[in-house]
Amino acid sequence: LVLLLRDGFTGELPGNRRGERLPVMTMADVYEVLRERLKGRTVEGHRVPAPRMSTRDSGHRIPLAANRAHTPHTSSPPHLAPAAPVPGSPAKVHTAYAATRYFTGREDELTALARAAEQPAAVCVVHGRGGQGKTEVLRAAAARAGHRFPGGCLEIDLRGWTPGEQPRDPHMAIAEQLHHLGYGPERIPADLTARTETWRLQLAQHPVLLLLDNAHSAKQLAPLLPSAGSPSVVMISSRSELPEISAHLRYELSPLPxxxxxxxxxxxxxxxxxxxxxxxxxxxxxxxxxxxxxxxxxxxxxxxxxxxxxxxxxxxxxxxxxxxxxxxxxxxxxxxxxxxxxxxxxxxxxxxxxxxxxxxxxxxxxxxxxxxxxxxxxxxxxxxxxxxxxxxxxxxxxxxxxxxxxxxxxxxxxxSSRSRLYHHLRTGLRHARDALSTSGSQDEQEARTARRWLDAHTQELQSAAHASSTDKWQGAADFLNAVGKALYMDDRYIEAEGIFRTVLTTTAPGSLEQANATYSLGDVHQQRGRYDEATTAYHDALITYQAIGDRHGQANTTHSLGEVHRMQGRYDEATTAYHDALAIYQDLDARIGQANTIDSLGDVHRLQGRYDEATTAYHDALAIYQDLGKRHGQANTIDSLGEVHRLQGRYDEATTAYHDALAIYQDLGDRLGQANTIYSLGDVHQQQGRYDEATTAYRNALAIYQDLGSRLGQANTIYSLGDVHQQQGRYDEATTAYHDALAIYQDLGARLGQANTIYSLGDVHRMRGRYDEATTAYHDALTVHQAIGDRLGQANTTHSLGQVHQSQGRYDEAVGEFQKARDLYSELGITEWADRCQLAASESEAARAKDAGSG
Structure with missing residues (x-):
């Protein structure tokens, strides 16, 4: 002990540490080194007793002395600068847990695993009875070998032997891991074979150490394993020996000595x-x-x-x-x-x-x-x-x-215990959603607390909702729907869809619960830009509502069908649907539904440039809201009137309307409404060329969206900040903002947002004279607009393609694009832009004729 304290530590220590790298020697370090050095030693034929340590209250961590053999570690020569990150390379992802601080022994197993991990596509199996410490061995091995894998270290609990649970679906596990690695929902294939191929390609391109814990069978593991020659390595723990797996190393874990x-x-x-x-x-x-x-x-x-x-x-x-x-x-x-x-x-x-x-x-x-x-x-x-x-x-x-x-x-x-749990979680969920939607600026701490509660309880809520259905709890369907809607509000569309589909499989066909869940599925599809699927879901829900005689459900679903048509630019069909819904609301004397539908009709008129009709519709809706005392509806409609004024260039009136709406939202404590209106004020400032004020407004709105966890609101605001940069000629900053917004849209599966952002990137290229890149971006945006049936987006993008061709002197192609855009605008009833396209086509024809004459 005296020599050890005098000379310090050197050499290999437990836990894959080097003695000379430790600046101090703790009680536990000294004990470990003495124990190792005295192991097997004898004095005059008598075995030297093992050293003893007795501590309490974490006394093993007490530093005894400075390590006189300490040599500071430098990972590279001091004159070398750290390597720059590779552009486009994914961030290193590490989801594996650390082994417990009490981990001891297993040196033979760890050494064998570390050596096996040096081989490409190595598969290592550690098996044994439950509770042998297999998971901890994998985590300790990862601590030693994980630095070799630039993609990181991923740990997946496959729940193969967890009591009362089914083994995890490997394809769902793949989807979750791809999400962790940055894949948006639209990049994760629905086809299971394609999903497995995407996973294996990821493992081949970005080497990771994959810990597959608690595996059940070779069948469960098969989709998760890397392809031959992959640089990724897999370590598996299981109670089964898994003889069907071709393993580079198979080790049965024995009891701890x-x-x-x-x-x-x-x-x-x-x-x-x-x-x-x-x-x-x-x-x-x-x-x-x-x-x-x-x-x-x-x-x-x-x-x-x-x-x-x-x-x-x-x-x-x-x-x-x-x-x-x-x-x-x-x-x-x-x-x-x-x-x-x-x-x-x-x-x-x-x-x-x-x-x-x-x-x-x-x-x-x-x-x-x-x-x-x-x-x-x-x-x-x-x-x-x-x-x-x-x-x-x-x-x-x-x-x-x-x-x-x-x-x-x-x-x-x-x-009874589980029933109380379900009731508690359902109540907590309702309170959290209320706090996020209605807490005023004076209660921002309450909103943050609600956000933390939701984030911490998300997985528990999903598990409990499913269990409530299995237990046949009387409020199960309502609980499942509430959890699904919460996931939907948090932009977690894939999980929300899974919850709603559970309702469909656990409730009676043709029931109200079935209709509500199908309707909610339509909302998920609509938000993700899957308009055909949304239309199908709404029609299915409508049939059920009609069969059970729920006219209010019929009205709501018909209204939502109108929303889908409006999003696709099918304004005549949208108008018809809104009028059908309005007739039912009037028959039911459901005045709030009437107001909402009249407001939506105003949206259609506004999008068609029929501003007088839009204003009339908004005022009619506002009168109903005021008569009913529905201040939230009043704020929404006043906000829409501000939008009409803005589009007409009546900026003072628009600003007044937005401030009036904002005051109501603030009085109600509706933070999402506040964010939306502040965002709209930013639009007014932007159109007036007051870019500093626009930037401030957008950033204020962005802060609220971030606090609420509204990722769609964040994406929209970042996109608008990109517009400000573009209009100021700050194209690099605009490009960065658009790419940031695009990443969120892709993660959400919001295809309309993706199309609009790609279109704006095309605008940046066009402004910089990069016509080939602009043409590519416009065509990419046009493809998405066509896929989702967004006819207004198609018209705008086709018009911009005409501008690119015109700038390049390709007048024949310019005329063709302008005429296609003109026809689309005419079909949509947007006559002002149809006239603009006709004028642009005529200008291109004149330029073409001039070139031909000079030739």
């Missing part, structure tokens, strides 16, 4: 002087999962011999022929050490549908104050897994916990 079990307990702060630790390690058969629960009892003062006696009692297994029996006894030992209150909490943990939970959920299940539950949960963290103040049970512990709860409690108690 007795010496390593004792070392783990020492690292936890259990006294080295405690008797019979070695016998206790043998008794639990070296189960890593049992180390925590048993260690907890030891830390609380239980003597090893007392734990041994309890494990051998008449109500416990007297032998441990297999690891599962050892795990069960270790869990039972920890369970019986708890007081009655903590045992009850464990029952509620077992009943929770997963995948994890926060103290508020468990408090609702147990009918206890949240602060009490949060404090008490810290007393059983050796049984629970804790991350970011959320808890879960290891899959093996979950099986024992459920078995124990079933033994001590009735099914009615379980059902």
């Amino acid at each position: 007795t010496e390593d079990c004792v070392t783990v307990w020492h690292k936890m702060g259990i006294s080295q002087d405690a008797d019979d630790l070695g016998r206790l390690a043998d008794r639990i058969n070296g189960s890593p999962l049992a180390l925590g629960p048993v260690g907890t009892r030891l830390l609380r003062g239980a003597h090893p011999t007392a734990i041994l006696a309890s494990l051998a009692g008449p109500n416990r297994h007297t032998a441990f022929p297999g690891l599962d029996a050892a795990e069960r006894d270790a869990f039972d030992s920890a369970y019986t050490a708890l007081d009655a209150d903590l045992r009850t909490l464990i029952h509620h943990c077992a009943w929770h549908p997963g995948p994890d939970f926060a103290p508020d959920s468990l408090a609702a299940m147990a009918q206890r104050p949240e602060h009490e539950v949060e404090v008490r949960l810290t007393e059983i963290e050796q049984i629970l897994i804790r991350k970011n103040n959320r808890y879960s049970l290891h899959d093996s512990s979950l099986a024992y916990a459920r078995r124990t709860a079933a033994h001590h409690c009735t099914q009615d108690e379980e059902r």
Whole structure:
């Protein structure tokens, strides 16, 4: 010890560390080095005893002395600048967890895995019984080998052996991983074969270390494995040997040696002087999962011999022929050490549908104050897994916990507990959505709290909603729909679609719940620019509403069909749908529906440039809203009137209208309405050439959108900031903004936003005289506009193609594009722009004739 303190550390240390890289020597470091150096040493024929360490309250971390052998680490010569990132290369993604700080031993396994990871497309399988520590071995191996993979390290729990759950669908896992890697929904193929090919191509182009934990079978793994020759490497853990997998390395994980079990307990702060630790390690058969629960009892003062006696009692297994029996006894030992209150909490943990939970959920299940539950949960963290103040049970512990709860409690108690959970989550969801939509500037902290609650509970909400359906909870369909709508509002369209489809498969055909879910699917399709699918969904919902006689549902769905037609520029069909919906609302005396539909008719007139008719419609809608006292509707309609004034160049009147709308939104605490109106004020400033004021307004709106988590609002605002830069001739900044907006649109699957942004990138190229690039961008935008049926977008893009050809002196092509654009505008009823296109075509014809004459 004296020599060690005098000379310092050098050489290899546990945890893949180098002694000379450590600036200080901690209690645990000194213990590890002494233990290694004295192992097997004798003095005069007598074996040197192993060093002993006894600490508490994390005393193992105490620095004892400076490391005199410390050599600062430099990753590259000081004169070399760090390499610049490769343009377009994806960010390194690391989703693997770190191994527990108590991880000990397994050096042979880690060395073998590290060597295997040097081979391209290596597949390594670590198998063994549940609770052997397979997951921790994979994570420790990743800590050693992960730096070799520029794409990062991805960990996927396949839930192959998790009690009460089905193994994960590998194709869904691929979709989630591609999303983590930056793929937007539209880049993730719906065809499963194509999705697998996309995944393998990603693994081939961007090498990653892939940890596939808790795998069930070769069939589950097959789509996830890289192609031959891929630079990516896979490490798999499973209770099965997986003989069908062609593995470069297959290792059966044995129980942890007795010496390593004792070392783990020492690292936890259990006294080295405690008797019979070695016998206790043998008794639990070296189960890593049992180390925590048993260690907890030891830390609380239980003597090893007392734990041994309890494990051998008449109500416990007297032998441990297999690891599962050892795990069960270790869990039972920890369970019986708890007081009655903590045992009850464990029952509620077992009943929770997963995948994890926060103290508020468990408090609702147990009918206890949240602060009490949060404090008490810290007393059983050796049984629970804790991350970011959320808890879960290891899959093996979950099986024992459920078995124990079933033994001590009735099914009615379980059902009641879960019912309280469903009610709590549904209520919390409603309050969070209300806070985000209606909290005023004085309650911004409340909105942020709501946003954090939603982010933390998203996976739990989805799992609980599905479980409520399985439990046939009376509010299940409503709960599922609420979760689906929350996901939809958060721009999580793929997950929302999955929830709504669950409603369709779990409710009676032709029921109101079916109609509502189908209608919501239409909303998802519409938001993603999948207008044909939206139309189909709305028609299906309409048929069901008609069959059950729900006329209000018929009116709403017909109105939404009008919205789809309007988005596609099919204004005559939109108008017809709106009038049909209006007739039903009038028959039902549903005045709010009447006002909404008249407002939508105003939108159609505005888009067609029929501003007087639009103004009349908006005033008619406003009168109804005022009569009903619906201030939110009043604000929306006043905002729309401001839009008409802006389009007519009546900027003072537009500004007044927007400020009037903003005042109402602020009074109501509608932060989304505030953001939208501030955004519109930015449009007014931009059109007046007041670019600094426009930029300020857009940035203020962007801050609110970011606070609300409205990614679509963020994309729209960043796009408009790009417009400001473009109009100021700051083309590089405009291009950056457009690309930033495009990335969000692509991630959301918002195809109309994508088309508009690509169109604007074409404008930038045209302004810079890069006509070939402009033509390519316009054609790309036109393809999307045609795919979604957006006729106004087609007209605008065709007109711009004509301008490019005209600038290049290609007058024949210019005339053709201007005439096509003229016809589209005429069909849409936008006569002003139809006339402009005719004039442009005539100018091109004149220029063509002039060129021919001079020739």
